[in-house]
Amino acid sequence: MTIEQRFRWIYKPVIWALALLPLALLLGRAFGVAGGSLGADPAKTILLTCGKTALNLLLITLAVTPLRQLLKQPQWLRVRRLLGLFAFFYAALHFVVYVTLDLQFDFAQLGQDIVKRPYITIGFLALLMLLALAVTSTQKSMRRLGRRWQKLHWLVYPAAALGVWHYYWQVKADVREPLVYTAILAVLLGWRIWKRWPALTSRSGSATAPGRT
Amino acid sequence: MTHRPENPIAPTEITPEASFHDRRRILAALGGAAALALGSTGMRALAQAPAAPAAATLAPPKYARNERWSVKETPTSFEDVTSYNNFYEFGTDKSDPKANAGTLRPRPWSVEVGGEAEVTGRFTLEDILKPHALEERVYRFRCVEAWSMVVPWMGFPVGDLLKRFRPTSKAKYVEFTTLLDPKQMPGQRSAVLDWPYVEGLRMDEAMHPLALMVVGVYGQWLPNQNGAPLRLMVPWKYGFKSVKSIVKIRFTEREPRTAWNVSAPYEYGFYANVNPAVDHPRWSQAKERRIGTGFFAARTDTLPFNGYAAEVAGLYRDMDLRRYF
Numbered sequence: 001m002t003i004e005q006r007f008r009w010i011y012k013p014v015i016w017a018l019a020l021l022p023l024a025l026l027l028g029r030a031f032g033v034a035g036g037s038l039g040a041d042p043a044k045t046i047l048l049t050c051g052k053t054a055l056n057l058l059l060i061t062l063a064v065t066p067l068r069q070l071l072k073q074p075q076w077l078r079v080r081r082l083l084g085l086f087a088f089f090y091a092a093l094h095f096v097v098y099v100t101l102d103l104q105f106d107f108a109q110l111g112q113d114i115v116k117r118p119y120i121t122i123g124f125l126a127l128l129m130l131l132a133l134a135v136t137s138t139q140k141s142m143r144r145l146g147r148r149w150q151k152l153h154w155l156v157y158p159a160a161a162l163g164v165w166h167y168y169w170q171v172k173a174d175v176r177e178p179l180v181y182t183a184i185l186a187v188l189l190g191w192r193i194w195k196r197w198p199a200l201t202s203r204s205g206s207a208t209a210p211g212r213t
Numbered sequence: 214m215t216h217r218p219e220n221p222i223a224p225t226e227i228t229p230e231a232s233f234h235d236r237r238r239i240l241a242a243l244g245g246a247a248a249l250a251l252g253s254t255g256m257r258a259l260a261q262a263p264a265a266p267a268a269a270t271l272a273p274p275k276y277a278r279n280e281r282w283s284v285k286e287t288p289t290s291f292e293d294v295t296s297y298n299n300f301y302e303f304g305t306d307k308s309d310p311k312a313n314a315g316t317l318r319p320r321p322w323s324v325e326v327g328g329e330a331e332v333t334g335r336f337t338l339e340d341i342l343k344p345h346a347l348e349e350r351v352y353r354f355r356c357v358e359a360w361s362m363v364v365p366w367m368g369f370p371v372g373d374l375l376k377r378f379r380p381t382s383k384a385k386y387v388e389f390t391t392l393l394d395p396k397q398m399p400g401q402r403s404a405v406l407d408w409p410y411v412e413g414l415r416m417d418e419a420m421h422p423l424a425l426m427v428v429g430v431y432g433q434w435l436p437n438q439n440g441a442p443l444r445l446m447v448p449w450k451y452g453f454k455s456v457k458s459i460v461k462i463r464f465t466e467r468e469p470r471t472a473w474n475v476s477a478p479y480e481y482g483f484y485a486n487v488n489p490a491v492d493h494p495r496w497s498q499a500k501e502r503r504i505g506t507g508f509f510a511a512r513t514d515t516l517p518f519n520g521y522a523a524e525v526a527g528l529y530r531d532m533d534l535r536r537y538f
Contacts, residue, residue: 003280019514037297039297039307040292040296040307040504040505041297041360041502041504041510042507042508042510043502043508043510044360044502063347091273101508101509102502102512103512104509104512106512109500112497113497117495117496118495119495119496129319134527150533170495170496171496173301173305173473173476173477174301174305174405174407175404176403176405181457190458
């Protein structure tokens with residue numbers, strides 16, 4: 001089997017299955033499969049699960065580059081787009097659930113929330129960034145935008161940061177989980193800073209070609 | 214010669230005869246269910262905590278419905294009331310209190326009364342409850358997180374209890390403190406809040422007929438996760454004012470430093486009256502979601518003072534409710 005075939009028929013299908021698992025589990029709980037339930041506040045449960053899954057997938061997407069370099073497995077770049085799109089999928093679902101189940105199509109309230117509630121403002125901004133990344137994720141876009149494509153896709157960094165901040169800002173008092181996300185994000189972003197600007201850190205390090213991270 | 218025991222057994226500690234004869238089956242059922250539900254961590258916790266008399270083995274409480282102070286809305290299911298709440302002493306997820314409150318020992322229980330009052334000291338739960346007739350009142354409950362429930366609490370007016378201690382003229386506020394014991398309340402091992410949990414009311418708020426000292430819910434003694442054996446219920450304020458598992462009552466001159474106000478003073482005030490016009494800094498308080506009304510649970514408008522404006526608005530007549538939130 002060639003690398004292409006292995007990715008197409010084995011690795012990517014496995015990622016599809018794993019990425020869709022949280023959704024399947026949610027649906028299972030919604031229909032009471034195996035005694036599961038969504039709890040007393042089902043809308044909130046779905047909202048939180050979609051949001052956290054989006055963040056998880058975003059962080060996994062950001063881990064692809066460091067891992068493929070550390071483990072010297074460059075071919076894994078092929079799954080980065082798939083993972084990123086699934087992150088956007090869950091973020092979009094999170095937003096749709098918010099508008100339909102929580103706000104119940106009260107678009108006036110949505111507008112107010114986005115403008116008046118800071119944590120929703122940044123959440124919505126993060127979603128818009130992920131949307132821009134999703135629609136320009138195709139090969140055609142890469143060709144059309146050329147150099148600018150890479151610059152546009154650096155939006156994934158502020159999107160991830162705003163996503164984690166959005167989570168942190170709506171927690172009442174127990175910030176432990178958001179802090180774990182922050183720590184992981186700091187490592188993933190810090191690694192890139194270290195790689196790109198070795199002069200910034202005390203390590204001499206090999207100067208990697210700028211641009212491709 | 215008859216010997217008077219130092220600590221006479223209180224009536225609620227006496228196991229009803231039927232339960233006594235059935236004890237092996239009861240313990241086995243409780244143990245089995247708990248083991249299944251809690252897994253190995255649960256078994257370790259159960260092994261550490263001495264077997265507490267479960268609410269099931271106490272004689273059921275006698276009470277009468279008080280229609281005057283009850284709302285006509287459909288109560289939230291017993292399942293939701295006892296499995297979805299905030300009780301950070303047992304963990305910060307909504308399902309944590311029910312899952313982890315097995316280590317709480319609500320009997321024997323005593324309350325320490327002190328401060329600006331003529332009668333102070335330590336009182337057993339028996340002494341606290343003895344003179345009061347228990348009433349069932351169906352109250353609205355509104356959490357500051359913008360969800361709400363309707364709950365049939367069982368208790369007696371707080372004012373009736375406080376009067377027995379004869380607070381002096383110096384007593385402007387009354388402060389309530391929750392149990393501090395990380396062995397019984399494992400959530401207290403993490404400093405998510407400053408333990409023990411402290412709350413308080415202005416004296417006139419505490420003396421208001423709506424303020425309830427609660428010992429039961431849905432016709433039975435309070436489950437551990439709902440703040441057994443003694444908790445407050447102040448329905449016109451956000452839920453965090455209704456302090457649970459009370460061990461101390463203190464009459465004070467100064468406004469008590471309350472747990473959530475200490476944690477985030479710009480977000481949680483001392484008064485915490487339900488007010489759709491005053492938003493939480495990070496989210497709106499104009500609407501709420503009624504728990505248990507299904508998948509497409511409608512967000513309803515929040516009412517001033519949680520719908521009790523007619524009864525309590527007068528207490529705050531000259532107050533700027535935006536400043537004293």
